[in-house]
Amino acid sequence: xxxxxxxxxxxxxxxxxxxxxxxxxxxxxxxxxxxxxxxxxxxxxxxxxxxxxxxxxxxxxxxxxxxxxxxxxxxxxxxxxxxxxxxxxxxxxxxxxxxxxxxxxxxxxxxxxxxxxxxxxxxxxxxxxxxxxxxxxxxxxxxxxxxxxxxxxxxxxxxxxxxxxxxxxxxxxxxxxxxxxxxxxxxxxxxxxxxxxxxxxxxxxxxxxxxxxxxxxxxxxxxxxxxxxxxxxxxxxxxxxxxxxxxxxxxxxxxxxxxxxxxxxxxxxxxxxxxxxxxxxxxxxxxxxxxxxxxxxxxxxxxxxxxxxxxxxxxxxxxxxxx
Ligand SMILES: O=C(O)CCC(=O)C(=O)O
Ligand SMILES: [Fe+2]
Numbered sequence: 001x002x003x004x005x006x007x008x009x010x011x012x013x014x015x016x017x018x019x020x021x022x023x024x025x026x027x028x029x030x031x032x033x034x035x036x037x038x039x040x041x042x043x044x045x046x047x048x049x050x051x052x053x054x055x056x057x058x059x060x061x062x063x064x065x066x067x068x069x070x071x072x073x074x075x076x077x078x079x080x081x082x083x084x085x086x087x088x089x090x091x092x093x094x095x096x097x098x099x100x101x102x103x104x105x106x107x108x109x110x111x112x113x114x115x116x117x118x119x120x121x122x123x124x125x126x127x128x129x130x131x132x133x134x135x136x137x138x139x140x141x142x143x144x145x146x147x148x149x150x151x152x153x154x155x156x157x158x159x160x161x162x163x164x165x166x167x168x169x170x171x172x173x174x175x176x177x178x179x180x181x182x183x184x185x186x187x188x189x190x191x192x193x194x195x196x197x198x199x200x201x202x203x204x205x206x207x208x209x210x211x212x213x214x215x216x217x218x219x220x221x222x223x224x225x226x227x228x229x230x231x232x233x234x235x236x237x238x239x240x241x242x243x244x245x246x247x248x249x250x251x252x253x254x255x256x257x258x259x260x261x262x263x264x265x266x267x268x269x270x271x272x273x274x275x276x277x278x279x280x281x282x283x284x285x286x287x288x289x290x291x292x293x294x295x296x297x298x299x300x301x302x303x304x305x306x307x308x309x310x311x312x313x314x315x316x317x318x319x320x321x322x323x
Contacts, residue, residue, distance in 0.1 A: 011222045014040040014047045018142060037146060038153035045251035046213055046235040048226060051142050056230035059138060062131040064205055067173040067264045069128055070102050073120055081119045086302065087170050098177040098257060099189055107136040107171035136171040139201045139268035146234055147199060154247055159281055167198055167270040176255060176263040189255035193312035195237035196302060197271040202233040208263040214252040238317050239272050242296045245280035245289055252313055272298035293321040
């Protein structure tokens with residue numbers, strides 16, 4: 001049988017394996033993975049990472065249970081976690097009412113997770129806090145490897161410590177309500193956007209897909225179908241793009257809800273600390289690569305790109321930096 005010219009293999013993301021116990025700096029294995037990371041971030045702005053197979057599968061299952069416990073609480077209880085920090089506590093977006101999130105800002109501090117679970121359950125909830133923390137810890141480990149490799153691949157070792165110290169770790173669990181019986185078509189679960197911070201690591205539950213990532217040429221959406229249960233999507237954000245003077249790019253992505261089942265996902269976000277000014281090192285600037293952005297204040301950009309007329313794509317960055 002001949003294959004029709006219409007038949008196309010669906011696009012997929014590069015897959016990079018971080019699971020080897022020998023993956024340590026200054027080994028041939030590290031250098032190989034580092035070059036794969038660099039290529040993927042240049043060409044796709046993201047990749048699928050395999051990391052710690054069996055242990056992550058178990059952690060993922062526990063996190064799913066913990067997420068359900070959180071989102072099953074009464075709305076008022078969830079709302080009581082809100083503070084004046086943008087990322088902290090319960091979060092909903094008026095334009096996408098089917099989505100809700102719970103954010104642990106500064107997740108590497110055990111008090112943050114404990115305090116938040118105590119707001120949700122006066123007596124605390126060890127199952128939730130332990131599992132949130134241990135899941136986030138593994139993602140922090142992966143994000144540290146990716147950030148280190150990325151800076152090394154551009155020869156920016158001398159800025160490593162400063163960069164690694166310049167970010168807070170934020171962990172968020174998310175729920176997207178499945179379609180109701182009246183819904184006849186798929187719905188937007190999360191509108192198309194670029195992430196604004198340095199780096200995102202996403203974990204979607206295998207049985208409900210929905211994440212789609214736009215190709216660099218802007219022509220196609222890649223439907224993300226993780227190749228294994230224990231895999232994660234690593235994605236560059238606008239702040240990393242600014243730091244590397246455009247050396248990598250932040251991809252546009254969205255979530256589409258197609259089935260009746262609720263979708264749960266979780267992410268680790270590496271967010272520039274307040275007061276940090278991001279400026280591409282001189283090593284990243286030459287005649288062929290003129291400086292793209294003036295010194296960049298992430299928290300100012302966050303406010304700007306939250307305004308109702310923001311486009312949620314890279315043009316927000318160019319507009320903000322031209323002000
Ligand atoms: O739920 C997802 O898979 C995507 C979430 C996302 O894009 C975000 O939180 O920025
Ligand atoms: Fe995102």
